[in-house]
Amino acid sequence: MSANLIPILLESTLQTLYMVAMSTLLGTLIGAPLGIFLATSRKGELLSAPWLNKMLGLIVNAARSTPFIILVVAIIPLTRLIAGTSIGTTAAIVPLTIAAAPFIARLIETAIREVDAGLIEAARAMGATPWQIVRKVLIPEAKPGIILGLTLAVVSLIGYSAMVGAVGGEGLGDLGIRYGYQRFMPEVMLAVVIILIVLVQLVQSLGEWIAARFDKRAPRNRGR
Structure with a gap:
């Protein structure tokens, strides 16, 4: 690989990290409250509202069932409205966030539903309000599952961020397509694949480590 491509490879890696970080943050800000509400x-x-639950559930399922590449193209007018353009790193954050939010919502809903119902009943018996139960029982107890869910979301977004390169992201x-495919430079494509694999492995390992630190059921090695 030419030494001139190394700065380009580094810049592209930073762009990918920026897209993934921002879309994860924005997707969590939208998806976390939605997931908590769907779970309760x-x-x-606790927050009984069955009709609203069903309506939001349908919206979430519809968003999740749309293939990402179709979603990117379908919301180009919205992307242009929000970001001022439909191409580039900042523009790519819009579809990435829209794809991440319902995915994160379902992951958080699943994690919260795995909390022992006995803990909820015990908190109710002690006079806790629904929101106190959510904040002090459900979220703390579901934290390992939520962290693992967010880890899965980040891994998925890394893959999605590579896909937006095909449509102007x-x-x-984008680097793999422009250099590896269009300019017939397989070494660049290989470098891109390796970096993506390393990023996924790092995120997965870090997420599992953090989740284990919060998991009260995990065995602790004492005296070592």
């Missing part, structure tokens, strides 16, 4: 708003639950996907 069925009939007879920047980052490693």
